[in-house]
Amino acid sequence: MAMxxxxxxxxxxxxxxxxxxxxxxxxxxxxxxxLSAATKLRAGSIYGAFxxxxxxxxxxxxRYSDNVYGYGAAALAADSPRxxxxxWLYGAADATTRPEYPAGCLLVxxxxxxxxxxxxxxxxxxxxxxxxxxxxxxxxxxxxxxxxDVDPGDAARYVIALSQGFAVQAASGASRAELRSMAxxxxxxxxxx
Amino acid sequence: MAMxxxxxxxxxxxxxxxxxxxxxxxxxxxxxxxLSAATKLRAGSIYGAFxxxxxxxxxxxxRYSDNVYGYGAAALAADSPRxxxxxWLYGAADATTRPEYPAGCLLVxxxxxxxxxxxxxxxxxxxxxxxxxxxxxxxxxxxxxxxxDVDPGDAARYVIALSQGFAVQAASGASRAELRSMAxxxxxxxxxx
DNA sequence: TGATATCTTGAACAGAGATTCAAAAAGTGT
DNA sequence: ACACTTTTTGAATCTCTGTTCAAGATATCA
Numbered sequence: 001m002a003m004x005x006x007x008x009x010x011x012x013x014x015x016x017x018x019x020x021x022x023x024x025x026x027x028x029x030x031x032x033x034x035l036s037a038a039t040k041l042r043a044g045s046i047y048g049a050f051x052x053x054x055x056x057x058x059x060x061x062x063r064y065s066d067n068v069y070g071y072g073a074a075a076l077a078a079d080s081p082r083x084x085x086x087x088w089l090y091g092a093a094d095a096t097t098r099p100e101y102p103a104g105c106l107l108v109x110x111x112x113x114x115x116x117x118x119x120x121x122x123x124x125x126x127x128x129x130x131x132x133x134x135x136x137x138x139x140x141x142x143x144x145x146x147x148x149d150v151d152p153g154d155a156a157r158y159v160i161a162l163s164q165g166f167a168v169q170a171a172s173g174a175s176r177a178e179l180r181s182m183a184x185x186x187x188x189x190x191x192x193x
Numbered sequence: 194m195a196m197x198x199x200x201x202x203x204x205x206x207x208x209x210x211x212x213x214x215x216x217x218x219x220x221x222x223x224x225x226x227x228l229s230a231a232t233k234l235r236a237g238s239i240y241g242a243f244x245x246x247x248x249x250x251x252x253x254x255x256r257y258s259d260n261v262y263g264y265g266a267a268a269l270a271a272d273s274p275r276x277x278x279x280x281w282l283y284g285a286a287d288a289t290t291r292p293e294y295p296a297g298c299l300l301v302x303x304x305x306x307x308x309x310x311x312x313x314x315x316x317x318x319x320x321x322x323x324x325x326x327x328x329x330x331x332x333x334x335x336x337x338x339x340x341x342d343v344d345p346g347d348a349a350r351y352v353i354a355l356s357q358g359f360a361v362q363a364a365s366g367a368s369r370a371e372l373r374s375m376a377x378x379x380x381x382x383x384x385x386x
Numbered sequence: 387t388g389a390t391a392t393c394t395t396g397a398a399c400a401g402a403g404a405t406t407c408a409a410a411a412a413g414t415g416t
Numbered sequence: 417a418c419a420c421t422t423t424t425t426g427a428a429t430c431t432c433t434g435t436t437c438a439a440g441a442t443a444t445c446a
Binding site: 023024025026028029030031034102104108109110112113114115116117118126129130150151153154155157158160161162163164165166167168169171172173174178181182184185186187188189190191192193 | 216217218219221222223224227295297301302303305306307308309310311319322323343344346347348350351353354355356357358359360361362364365366367371374375377378379380381382383384385386
């Protein structure tokens with residue numbers, strides 16, 4: 001049985017190009033014309049491969065979570081709360097100021113406040129941010145690592161709040177050096193220590 | 194000489210109504226139809242009074258900076274870095290979780306990532322965020338209050354990063370209690386102490 | 387080669403977006 | 417009452433947006 005005409009593009013390259021656009025302009029600020037220009041595909045091909053602008057965005061966010069945002073996994077594997085926090089903060093400082101990517105974090109600036117057309121993408125990003133909170137909370141909840149009067153959830157939200165602040169400031173033009181310096185300051189004395 | 198027909202609305206009430214819409218949906222996510230519905234004005238009246246959607250947004254941001262976001266002034270007037278940080282963080286926790294307003298911070302979620310139509314509003318918000326960094330840096334730079342090896346700019350960016358993280362998490366649905374608890378954790382031990 | 391299946395293309399589509407405008411309305415001052 | 421000025425109204429405008437579609441292109445399999 002016939003296989004049909006093969007794709008003239010590489011899905012990964014297209015997702016990579018679309019990622020940069022969504023990252024820089026946000027979901028609502030990105031137009032199909034932007035995506036068409038960045039991917040060098042006609043709108044019809046994008047619809048054929050991804051179903052809709054929203055479908056493309058979802059796959060882009062998947063890719064982002066797995067790759068660019070993946071420093072979290074390394075941090076979670078560290079063997080002390082301090083080391084977890086250090087890797088998380090350094091990872092955030094670097095990930096939000098990559099020279100080859102737009103500044104900031106897609107999960108934060110992709111659709112923080114959403115109009116009617118972006119409710120679902122916004123909820124998707126929010127859920128993914130929440131995953132980080134849950135994972136970090138579980139990590140901090142491991143026995144005997146935090147003082148007993150410190151709530152692991154508070155500690156997790158604290159570290160994540162800082163990294164989200166990094167994302168906002170990176171999007172505002174802060175340099176990697178400034179963010180790293182801020183991380184160093186925070187690591188002078190973690191609040192539960 | 195004749196005075197012309199008087200306005201049928203109160204500018205302050207209209208700005209207040211528009212504020213809630215921009216706050217909840219962001220600049221790009223807000224449509225003139227949204228604004229028209231919230232203010233009970235026809236588009237023509239809005240244009241007559243504010244010139245454009247962008248002009249209305251600027252005035253809304255002015256109002257926001259003066260009123261809702263004004264807890265910063267109280268914090269800056271405190272007499273120690275710890276007290277400045279405490280008032281700033283508590284103020285941010287409360288301001289981003291007001292029951293009568295949308296969650297989060299207009300300056301953060303109004304236009305963090307912007308498409309072509311929102312470049313200027315985005316730059317406006319960024320400049321206003323930067324004002325907070327500068328003011329807090331100046332406050333922390335006052336003689337003899339921080340350890341000499343701590344950069345006042347780092348300290349300012351640290352406090353602001355936390356409060357911006359509060360804004361992101363509030364927009365994600367975090368409760369006031371969670372944010373306050375996070376602030377308390379941060380205040381157990383400030384990193385420069 | 388021919389049948390089949392998928393992809394690409396480019397135009398067309400309908401709806402929504404911000405903005406404008408002429409006419410009607412509603413005040414002030416003489 | 418009249419002239420004058422500004423606001424309100426409601427429709428119209430015009431661009432942009434996401435999406436669809438039919439026709440042509442390009443592969444595989446028999």
